[in-house]
Amino acid sequence: MNGSSLKKPSPTTNFENILALRPPIGGWTPFSSIDDPGHLSTVLFLEGCPWRCGYCHNRHLWNHRAQTDIHQLRAFVSHLENRRGLLDSVVISGGEPTAFQQLPELADSLRSHYRVALHTGGAETETFAQALPFINWVGFDFKTTWDNYSQLTRNNQSGTNGQRSLECLLASQTPYEIRTTITPTHHTQEILLNMLDQLIALDIKTWFLQEGRQSSRKRMEELDELLNDAFIDQLRNRADDSKIKINMRHADGSQSTLTHSEQRLGYSSDRS
Numbered sequence: 001m002n003g004s005s006l007k008k009p010s011p012t013t014n015f016e017n018i019l020a021l022r023p024p025i026g027g028w029t030p031f032s033s034i035d036d037p038g039h040l041s042t043v044l045f046l047e048g049c050p051w052r053c054g055y056c057h058n059r060h061l062w063n064h065r066a067q068t069d070i071h072q073l074r075a076f077v078s079h080l081e082n083r084r085g086l087l088d089s090v091v092i093s094g095g096e097p098t099a100f101q102q103l104p105e106l107a108d109s110l111r112s113h114y115r116v117a118l119h120t121g122g123a124e125t126e127t128f129a130q131a132l133p134f135i136n137w138v139g140f141d142f143k144t145t146w147d148n149y150s151q152l153t154r155n156n157q158s159g160t161n162g163q164r165s166l167e168c169l170l171a172s173q174t175p176y177e178i179r180t181t182i183t184p185t186h187h188t189q190e191i192l193l194n195m196l197d198q199l200i201a202l203d204i205k206t207w208f209l210q211e212g213r214q215s216s217r218k219r220m221e222e223l224d225e226l227l228n229d230a231f232i233d234q235l236r237n238r239a240d241d242s243k244i245k246i247n248m249r250h251a252d253g254s255q256s257t258l259t260h261s262e263q264r265l266g267y268s269s270d271r272s
């Protein structure tokens, strides 16, 4: 489905709609300057995810509670009402927010007063496509090569859905960021090169590679070995040839650009 083909309804104006939708709130962060780049945002974490990535740091959000935490939801809505004009955007994250079938209605309810950003891997393509007309920016999680998705996520449908969702995103003209969290247990140099080829085939212009938080010194050493200088040269050369930019978010919070120039930038991020 092409999200851009959906008609945009007129914006709603009442945050009460959000209470009525009862989104499965798993938590929220009042202020963030990094989750919607260039915008001061508040982040809503939704419960529910059909995938089971081995490196997931949000396992507590995998399953819904029996009932929405209405007190937490009221506090979130109150924050939105009180900070109107002071905050730029609401980031809907998770879990996997497309697992909430009324995500389009939720985004529509927010957008009359806020810019809306979405963090997703595109697990539920239909919901994602229907939500896109109400979304201003997407941070899209490209986890591995499409044929390796089921192994990483332990969900047989994940590669198909992830690929279809990314195609919907590209067709929609919605601004986005494609990012991959690298873990030595799930990524090899060959996989990373194949992922680059898949992004090149889609004419993606920029790829953000993020060094995942590692659980031990041994894992950190494995990550260093995976991203050794010879491999980085290989990655850079292939990317430069195809004019795709690769930005690296390092585990220490800094960022560098791998392609064209190796300029180290001051940057703080705790995204994983």
Ligand code: SF4
Pocket (backbone or CB within 6 Å): 049, 050, 051, 052, 053, 055, 056, 057, 058, 059, 094, 095, 096, 121
């Ligand atoms: S898609 Fe995200 S929330 Fe779901 S298991 Fe993977 S990392 Fe965790």
